[in-house]
Amino acid sequence: MSQHRNPPGFARRFQPPYYAVIFTSQRTPGEAGYGAAAAQMAELAAQQPGYLGAESARDGDGLGLTVSYWRTMEDIAAWRRQLEHATTRDQGRAQWYSHYELRVARVERAYGWDRQDDGAADPGPDYDLAP
């Protein structure tokens, strides 16, 4: 079933369609408990129904992108409701970010490449799993 394993930091390669939440944010200076809360949120997200994985990077200027992947829009809505219950969201907004943009998108195509696969002009889809 799984011919293919993505390296650390990458979500698994699921067969579209599935959904992505693209969260781009600018951190305020200072830690203010952010690291622990972010880790807790990531752990909580991973336990939600329909969660398929996430990828995240933040640069030295505090600009970060996190993309989480979900089976359906309903799974994303349920996660959002879960977040509303947690205080973390409002706390985060007030303390940790100066600005963010959030986009929900339907993934229609997915490809990947690994150095070990090279030689093929374009290895194309080689999915881990249907979502």
Place this chain on the structure above:
Amino acid sequence: MSQHRNPPGFARRFQPPYYAVIFTSQRTPGEAGYGAAAAQMAELAAQQPGYLGAESARDGDGLGLTVSYWRTMEDIAAWRRQLEHATTRDQGRAQWYSHYELRVARVERAYGWDRQDDGAADPGPDYDLAP
């Protein structure tokens, strides 16, 4: 028309639907001309028809996310063909990355928040422009 301006590093807030290319990559160690080529590619992308903006971050371990936004799937396909002509793509694959994942997605919802807007529970859509 434009009530709203996003800070540096953020794409403008367009009204969905539009399209996103989510490119997650692991850089190899060493510069090998990457910075200059990446800047050149970003500049070239910005000149393409249908380009709506991009957001990008790479962390200290070399894991990076770049999301570029486009008006239509056809615009993305045209940009991809443009890339095929450029040698940069193959060079990049061979030299600069150990792994990447590329996803094309249709943005269906977009929200944002800015510290200056706070007080509203959820400021909701406040688009710069229709795409």
